[in-house]
Amino acid sequence: MNTDSIWKEESGKCPVFKPLERDIETEVLIIGGGITGLTIATLLNDAGIHSVLAEASHIGNGTTGMSSCHLTTQIDAQYRKIYKDFGEKITELVARSRAEGIDFIEQLIKSKNINCDFKRVTGYQYADRPEQIADLEAEYRYAGYVDLPVELTDNIDLPFSVTKALKFGNQAVFNAQSFINGLAEHLVNSKCEIFENTRVTDIREDRGIFTVSANGKIIRALKVVMATHIPLFFNVLQTLAFPYMSYVIAATIEGDTPGNLYWDMDEPYHYIRSTEFNGRKYLIVGGADHKVGHVEETSKRFTELESYARKKFNVKSVDFKWSAEFFESADGLPFIGESPFSKKLYVATGFAGDGLVYGPLAALIISDLIQGKTNRYYDAYDSTRITIAASMADFFKENIDNVRSLVADKFGNVSEQSPDHLEPGEGKILNLNGEKVAVAKDANGEVYAVSPVCTHLKCNVHYNNAEQTWDCPCHGSRFSIDGSVVYGPAVDPLEKKEIVVVAEDKK
Template sequence: MNTDSIWKEESGKCPVFAALEKDIETEVLIIGGGITGLTLATLLNDAGIHSVLAEASHIGNGTTGMSSCHLTTQIDTQYSKVYSDFGEEITAMVARSRAEGIDFIEQLIKNKSINCDFKRVAGYQYADKPEQIADLEAEYRYAGYIDLPVELTDNTDLPIPVIKALKFDNQAVFNAQAFINGLAENLVNSKCQIFENTRVTDIREDRGIFTVTANGTTVRALKVVMATHIPLFFNVLQTLAFPYISYVIAATIEGNTPENLYWDMDEPYHYIRSTEFNGKKYLIVGGADHKVGHEEETSERFKELESYARKKFNVKSVDFKWSAEFYESADGLPFIGESPFSKNLFVATGFAGDGLVYGPLAALIINDLIQGKTNKNYDAYDSTRITIAASMADFFKENIDNVRSFVADKFGNVSEETPDNLEPGQGKILNLNGEKVAVAKDANGEVHAVSPVCTHLKCNVHYNNAEQTWDCPCHGSRFSIDGSVVYGPAVDPLEKKEIVAISENKK
């Protein structure tokens, strides 16, 4: 079964960009080649501002290309909670800005002539259990308070029992990978220079100039934007945005696939949509979220989604499965704008499962900040805000959880097995000659051994058997089994360990 997203075939259609190999100067350095970074690069280019975009891997190789590719005005954090925590003005701003964000994406697609299967559809948040109706009706009331156009109905086109649903008109679906490919194509030979396989490993600011190290070269910039899901290195926002992972499957079913967007009220919730790939219709089902590094048998989450799909649809086959990482903020809204450490360093994090809308919104806001303009939606997402009442409970819960993981991993027991006992695809923290070593065996039977200590803030990584990665439970850094960085905030690989002699001594 394919473990890439159904959209990833599009990644081969993206222009290929060289790695940075010599020192360079620019007005704005953008770190990250996902939807946030490429949208911002497009806006800056259209304004005549020179930028450099540095992508550690390949364009769209992160969460953007591994999403479910739907765009909604509804948010992961319910509007009733946002209203309670922030009041009517901010809640209305969030709803309005998300609708404007979808409109902006649609207009950008038209202006740049990007073929990415953008289509307007309806969205339904539905209750299929009696105990969920009160919360659904509350969401309907709060949507009314902020003039968000919704309709309470008991009719959907789902072939499954639904008690009541909240209908959101004018939502959208698209192919996010094809979208950012199109943005990248439009930036070829422009005022934006894009570099792939270019990992930033150090940032220093002195007298208004940033000196950034990437691939052993130096980038000098007046402003830097971390379009990286979570700021790299250490940043206080890492204590206010928490890493989660979500799972998706694509299945063929008997009968027609539903045409709109649907999400239930379970915790964590499930969502449903459809798409066409190579002439076949697929049902997309996602959910089963959990905190990064807190589940080792992650492959069970795919089984959970398949079971959920089979209970509701006549599934013929599950042909694709994939997962993606995202960050939930402590108070439920993203942090977009200036870094707490510098007025010329910009961040965008805490998008939760709404990054395809919040990414372009972040680009619009940061583009205005860079040009010294006022953005009408900035107050809702101000990255320097302090929201004690809204965030304190989650702040303590998540960070105490990090401390607990740190202590448990440092002093907990480890396996006394030998690397030879591992099955292909399996990984464990082993005690080898009195030292903890993260050992994994790939599909070809080759053994890889690295330090289990995350290079970000020294938490111990945990094995993810579905993706065959080492994941940090504290701040979400992920590493391949050879120790190389998959996602930050870590920028340095896990230290490699030698185990040949150890294996021979155990024989």
Template sequence: MENFQTPQFPESYWRDSVKLPTFPKLQESIKVDVGIVGGGITGITTAYLLAKQNLKVALLDAGVILNGTTGHTTAKITAQHGLIYDEIIQHFGIEKASLYYQANAEAKQFIEQTVDQHRIDCDFKKEDAYIYTNAKSYLTNLENEKKAYDQLKIDSELTDKIPLNMLVKSALIMKDQAQFHPLKYLKVLTEKSKENGVQFYEQTTAVDVEHNNNPAIVTSEGHRITCKYVISASHFPFFDKESFYFSRMYAERSYVTAIKSPKDFPGGMYINAESPTRSIRSTSMNGEDLWLISGESHKTGQGDSTITHYNKLKEFAHRHIGINDVVYRWSAQDLTTLDKIPYIGSITKNEDTILVATGFRKWGMTNGTIAAKILTDQILEKDNPYKELYTPSRFQADPAVRKFARMNADVAKHMIKGKLEYTKNNIDELSTDDATVTRINGNRTGVYRDQNNELHMVDTTCTHMGCEVAWNSGDRTWDCPCHGSRFSYTGEVIEGPAKRPLAKIDNE
């Protein structure tokens, strides 16, 4: 294939194509009605809804808003979440499958109505969503999913052709779904929320919750946000309250390449049924089609050198679509729960003042939006038809027990394996923009040599539960294979559950 250069540094098209507002760091303790931790689609939509009800809201983010999973999504607004409905019916019954579909359809409707209400220019576009396969072994899966759609009265069609110039054996269409530019949409919700009195704070890390008469969010600098309700919308819950969320979810990374092709995009949103995942949609960039090719999911901190995942997506695009240029690449991290349904609601069964939303399994545009509605209704003491379906305190015997055992056996394996693995590389021979794991003074040490030939050395023991992190060459981060914590090459926390940075090693 032709040698199209992969962009050297990962950058999201969404973030590069919109100017977002900036907000100050929290410098003092404050009191509000609701404190929200996390500036993604869930946190911002919840703040927007609560402020409309005249509640006093503060939203804080450890970095800058819309730079987490929401800023790195593929931004499909759809209730088609892979092959999910037949599975939900088999495990939990048709009523819960129907509720899951209705919740995500309601989220899609809310986004569309909000776009219309505020006349938001966010490239909102209705598209059919396709699950396709060219593998004979998946034909039955698609047929069973179609039967599930029929039981749930989902407008759909089973076909053997798709608008893309690709051979497929079968494809299942969910009609009338949508896509948009998520940050153009959420920028307006942020502005509307600010107009309604929401206080936004960036570079403000929440580390704990204290309980007196009311809960208080404690920041890393010791400030407190005292409130009636705390919402953890920080991707991974920043506060656990002995709920062991790290053992009830697993983290996966997936990758996106944005390409210009000689072909016009024919419309539609696509994802294959088999592995490795190949997801395809388009967006408009300066009047041209920008094809977004994503997939290559793997558990965080495990698998191939991460740069190879971008290359595999590029090879797929070259083979099936054709490439004029590769203009962006980025990756995202997503959490999946034991039963694949997100955890939304009270953090524990008996704790109604601390709420959580997590585990969206790569479908955060609709799940994050319905989470905002569920959490808002709970705070306003209004009934919500989806509350029980998403409650975090559920623990289904099937398939949760088996999944729980497998996940935690995998954690144990990687914890032991990591303690034994290291290289004997001579760090003096390390190339620029490369990393290795070695032992320095008997300690397992991660070493990265940056573009300026400067060495950055960290203790590779994850500060969450002691697993050993692995180098992520695609994003220049240290990633934990056990519970998905991620750290910059200087050791700072990028994603939890870890709260403390990796210890720096003196390279003198």
């Protein structure tokens, strides 16, 4: 089974960019080569502004290329919650901005002539149990309060019965990997210089100039954008945006695949769509979310999704499976705009499962801020906002959870098992000569040993057996089994440890 997303084959069609190998100066430094960073770079380039984009790995190698590639006006947090917490004006801005965000993506695709399978479809949020109808009807009322075009229906084109559904018109699907490949292609030989395999390791601001370290070189910039899902290094927003994992499978089924977007009302909810790949139609099923680092047997999440799919459809085979990390904000809306620490440092985080809409929307807002323009949607997503009533419950729950993880890991028991007893693909925190060591064995039987202490804020990492990564349960940093950084906010690798592996006596 393929463990990359069904879209990742397109990553090989992206232009290749060299790592940063010299000191450089620019008006704007963009950190991150996903949908947010590349859309910002495109908008600045179109405005004649020089920028540098630094991507730690490869273009689209993060969450963008590992999404389910659907675009909806409905939000993870639900409109009834946003309305109650923020009022009618902000909720109306959110609804309108998401619709215009999808329109903007479509316009960009047309203006840049990008082939990425963009298609308008209908979205259905459905209740499959009678006790869910009241919440569905409440969502219908609150969406209607802000003039979002929705309707209640009993008819839905799925091969199983549902109790009632909320119908959203003018939603969309596309191939996000192909989309950002197209943006990158248009940025070749432009006012934006792109560098891959260029990890930022330090940022300092002095007298209005940023000095940024990456690959042992210096980037000097007047303004910096962190298009990194969560701000790097320490930032107060890390206490207000919480890391989660979501899982996706692609399966072939008997009969026709459904042609629209669908999501249920479970917690966490499941989402369904279809796509075509190499001439075959696939059913996409996602969900089974959990907080990063809080589940070690993550492979069971794929089993759960497959079981769900088989209950609903006549599945012939599951051919792809993958997962992605995202960040949920404490109050249900993203933080987009100026960093709380600097008016020349811009952030975009807390997109939840809506990053493919919020990323380009964040690009519109931030590019306007950089150019000194007013953006009418800024108030809805102001990154310096304080929303005590809306945020407090999740703020305390999530951050107390972080403290609990930190304490439990520092003083909890660890395995006394020998490293040579690990199975291929297995990882554990072991007590080796009185020291806690994160030890993992790859598929070829090679053993890797690193410190279990996250280099961000010193929480202990946990093993993720589906992705074979070490994941931090506190702020979402993830590391490969050799200790290298996969996702921030950490920028430094886990410290390598030397161990002696003694072969098991076979006699």
